[in-house]
Amino acid sequence: MTKEKELVFGHKNPDTDAVVAAIAYSHLQNERGFNTEAVALGEPNDETKFVFDKFDYKFPRIISAANGEVKSVMLVDHNESQQSLDDIADLNVTHVVDHHRIANFETANPLYYRAEPLGCTSTILWKMYAEQDVEIPANLAGMMASAIISDTLLLKSPTTTDQDKAAVESLAMTAGIDYESYGLEMLKAGTNLDSKSTKELIDMDAKSFDMNGNSVRIAQVNTVDVPETLKREADFTADIKAENEAEGYNLFVLLITNILTSDTTGLVLGDEKAVSVFENALNTKVEDNKASLPGVVSRKKQIVPPLNEKF
Amino acid sequence: MTKEKELVFGHKNPDTDAVVAAIAYSHLQNERGFNTEAVALGEPNDETKFVFDKFDYKFPRIISAANGEVKSVMLVDHNESQQSLDDIADLNVTHVVDHHRIANFETANPLYYRAEPLGCTSTILWKMYAEQDVEIPANLAGMMASAIISDTLLLKSPTTTDQDKAAVESLAMTAGIDYESYGLEMLKAGTNLDSKSTKELIDMDAKSFDMNGNSVRIAQVNTVDVPETLKREADFTADIKAENEAEGYNLFVLLITNILTSDTTGLVLGDEKAVSVFENALNTKVEDNKASLPGVVSRKKQIVPPLNEKF
Numbered sequence: 001m002t003k004e005k006e007l008v009f010g011h012k013n014p015d016t017d018a019v020v021a022a023i024a025y026s027h028l029q030n031e032r033g034f035n036t037e038a039v040a041l042g043e044p045n046d047e048t049k050f051v052f053d054k055f056d057y058k059f060p061r062i063i064s065a066a067n068g069e070v071k072s073v074m075l076v077d078h079n080e081s082q083q084s085l086d087d088i089a090d091l092n093v094t095h096v097v098d099h100h101r102i103a104n105f106e107t108a109n110p111l112y113y114r115a116e117p118l119g120c121t122s123t124i125l126w127k128m129y130a131e132q133d134v135e136i137p138a139n140l141a142g143m144m145a146s147a148i149i150s151d152t153l154l155l156k157s158p159t160t161t162d163q164d165k166a167a168v169e170s171l172a173m174t175a176g177i178d179y180e181s182y183g184l185e186m187l188k189a190g191t192n193l194d195s196k197s198t199k200e201l202i203d204m205d206a207k208s209f210d211m212n213g214n215s216v217r218i219a220q221v222n223t224v225d226v227p228e229t230l231k232r233e234a235d236f237t238a239d240i241k242a243e244n245e246a247e248g249y250n251l252f253v254l255l256i257t258n259i260l261t262s263d264t265t266g267l268v269l270g271d272e273k274a275v276s277v278f279e280n281a282l283n284t285k286v287e288d289n290k291a292s293l294p295g296v297v298s299r300k301k302q303i304v305p306p307l308n309e310k311f
Numbered sequence: 312m313t314k315e316k317e318l319v320f321g322h323k324n325p326d327t328d329a330v331v332a333a334i335a336y337s338h339l340q341n342e343r344g345f346n347t348e349a350v351a352l353g354e355p356n357d358e359t360k361f362v363f364d365k366f367d368y369k370f371p372r373i374i375s376a377a378n379g380e381v382k383s384v385m386l387v388d389h390n391e392s393q394q395s396l397d398d399i400a401d402l403n404v405t406h407v408v409d410h411h412r413i414a415n416f417e418t419a420n421p422l423y424y425r426a427e428p429l430g431c432t433s434t435i436l437w438k439m440y441a442e443q444d445v446e447i448p449a450n451l452a453g454m455m456a457s458a459i460i461s462d463t464l465l466l467k468s469p470t471t472t473d474q475d476k477a478a479v480e481s482l483a484m485t486a487g488i489d490y491e492s493y494g495l496e497m498l499k500a501g502t503n504l505d506s507k508s509t510k511e512l513i514d515m516d517a518k519s520f521d522m523n524g525n526s527v528r529i530a531q532v533n534t535v536d537v538p539e540t541l542k543r544e545a546d547f548t549a550d551i552k553a554e555n556e557a558e559g560y561n562l563f564v565l566l567i568t569n570i571l572t573s574d575t576t577g578l579v580l581g582d583e584k585a586v587s588v589f590e591n592a593l594n595t596k597v598e599d600n601k602a603s604l605p606g607v608v609s610r611k612k613q614i615v616p617p618l619n620e621k622f
Binding site for chain 1: 411413414416417420422424425427442611615616619620
């Protein structure tokens with residue numbers, strides 16, 4: 001019996017794991033007799049482009065809706081409907097493999113759902129290949145190692161587990177790469193900030209928060225050279241001030257994160273009271289609009305909760 | 312490091328699988344180093360009592376809320392919050408093992424979630440014991456075989472998969488039982504309806520669903536003689552009407568299922584629109600509050616999905 005075709009995909013604004021996990025799961029399912037195609041819900045970022053070049057993979061077809069092409073789909077690396085295909089509500093979700101919380105997700109039918117609180121979806125897939133006794137091709141192994149390195153910042157993020165470490169070591173061996181030197185090279189490929197304007201950089205990965213009536217904006221850029229990035233400090237500062245004025249933010253924080261040392265320098269601009277709340281919350285001093293935040297890499301885990309509490 | 316204690320439980324109005332799966336998962340997790348206790352969210356039904364007697368197990372402690380006893384819990388055989396502990400919203404769900412659709416379920420944190428569209432949660436657990444290389448004690452194997460026989464009506468329900476069959480055969484061998492003769496005896500033990508009031512029978516195996524804003528209650532009783540059961544139709548009808556009034560249900564369906572012929576007669580009461588949605592969804596006529604549902608035995612597979620779609 002030929003199975004009906006299904007699409008497999010990760011979240012919108014895809015990062016490396018979102019696309020690689022779709023390819024890895026599609027391959028595993030096809031080996032097991034399913035009929036699937038991996039697709040992507042957006043263009044690759046610079047890091048992801050580097051990975052696909054390195055392992056000689058073609059980037060999947062990009063779609064934003066299924067538009068009746070298939071009835072059933074498989075999700076990887078997400079479940080919340082706002083992060084998925086535009087017409088996800090009209091589709092039957094048969095399989096999910098994910099490492100996020102579950103929210104805004106509902107099905108009419110029983111399904112296959114595999115979630116584990118690990119650092120990366122590709123780590124779960126690495127386990128599933130072993131369980132199903134399916135071999136991982138060398139170049140796919142390199143892609144999966146890349147996804148784990150990306151999600152865990154080379155196994156340094158606080159989300160990293162022992163299983164992520166074991167997976168990267170095993171996949172790197174299959175791929176024939178030295179994951180530490182390769183990983184650094186790959187992460188660096190995602191830190192090419194020169195091609196973007198300072199205005200683009202403060203918008204690229206920025207989120208707004210309401211904290212007890214205070215309007216707080218927190219943006220983040222990754223780099224391997226903070227002083228190099230700070231050569232454009234005057235432009236960053238001018239753009240942030242203009243944005244605070246235009247949008248009425250009480251506080252704007254630009255996190256400039258060094259992916260090599262897992263430290264962050266914050267550019268912190270806002271009204272006097274808000275800046276002093278920031279100093280208090282993060283136990284730091286803001287001098288010349290800059291604050292040193294050693295060991296900080298995660299906005300979600302290390303910045304938002306203490307700020308929220310102090311406001 | 313001693314792990315913090317967690318409770319493991321199945322849904323309210325527990326059937327055999329809800330309680331057995333909690334015991335089986337708690338045992339597996341404790342063997343793996345967790346610190347858990349299996350509890351039940353209600354009294355055992357006659358079939359479940361028969362199973363616990365047969366395999367000499369003590370029925371777990373019964374609770375309806377955690378009341379601060381633990382911070383974290385593991386769910387089996389359900390995920391929808393209205394089927395769970397009263398204070399589930401205040402608890403951290405760390406693990407779920409289930410074979411139902413996902414709905415009304417949301418977490419703040421990543422978790423371990425294992426769902427498969429199989430006939431019974433105990434079948435998934437049988438696979439997990441094998442994957443983790445943990446031995447199933449003989450009397451627990453007998454309980455798990457009973458749960459699968461119960462959920463699949465002796466492997467006759469359309470929810471039955473090859474994996475459920477393989478699980479029952481393997482577990483019956485471990486338990487040293489002839490599953491066919493034992494299974495029939497066990498199912499019959501659950502069909503002694505005379506000892507219960509009609510009010511008890513409509514509550515015994517009943518689940519609530521929110522379907523696009525409509526409050527739907529679906530109960531099921533097993534019998535070997537539908538006309539005998541319908542001698543109390545007037546009492547059933549009065550009790551259901553009173554419950555619809557008291558609880559604000561838009562629709563109440565009592566499935567009276569003949570376990571020998573795998574056919575069902577539905578008692579269907581509710582507001583006019585909801586009853587007509589039922590007729591449309593199940594392609595049947597409701598006359599004198601009754602609908603003939605030949606070949607229907609599974610609430611999950613044959614009643615909930617079409618109803619959900621039409622609402």
